[in-house]
Amino acid sequence: MSVTIAHEKNTKVESRSIGRKAAYWTVTIILAFSIALSGIGQLMRYGGNVDLVTDIGFPLYVTNILGAWKLLGVIAIIVPGLPRLKEWAYSGIFFLMTGAALSHAFANDYGDYGFHTILPLVYAALVIASWALRPKSRKL
Numbered sequence: 001m002s003v004t005i006a007h008e009k010n011t012k013v014e015s016r017s018i019g020r021k022a023a024y025w026t027v028t029i030i031l032a033f034s035i036a037l038s039g040i041g042q043l044m045r046y047g048g049n050v051d052l053v054t055d056i057g058f059p060l061y062v063t064n065i066l067g068a069w070k071l072l073g074v075i076a077i078i079v080p081g082l083p084r085l086k087e088w089a090y091s092g093i094f095f096l097m098t099g100a101a102l103s104h105a106f107a108n109d110y111g112d113y114g115f116h117t118i119l120p121l122v123y124a125a126l127v128i129a130s131w132a133l134r135p136k137s138r139k140l
Contacts, residue, residue, distance in 0.1 A: 073089040
């Protein structure tokens with residue numbers, strides 16, 4: 001009987017572990033894809049990226065800085081190993097996203113339905129979720 005209980009416990013632990021890994025990778029892939037597209041758009045000055053920056057008073061060259069840091073951050077989060085670099089990348093992307101939301105809010109540039117402030121905060125929430133769900137192999 002104790003063997004059956006131990007087996008049931010192991011099965012529950014394994015299913016939680018698999019569920020946690022699936023949640024981590026789902027959130028992380030959504031985050032990485034979104035931030036990478038944003039970074040590429042900024043580097044290429046594609047679409048509304050120019051207006052997003054200049055409408056709040058930032059110089060256009062900021063798109064080069066932000067775009068490069070976003071892509072480097074995504075690479076650091078996705079590649080295996082380098083747990084300390086991952087910590088820096090998570091915090092950097094979090095600061096980028098909360099800084100973007102605050103910059104738009106302070107400039108009274110909320111966008112349609114608050115899009116310019118809400119979307120970066122959604123990305124910041126994804127950063128927190130990915131960081132919290134990461135497996136032991138990706139932690140310090």
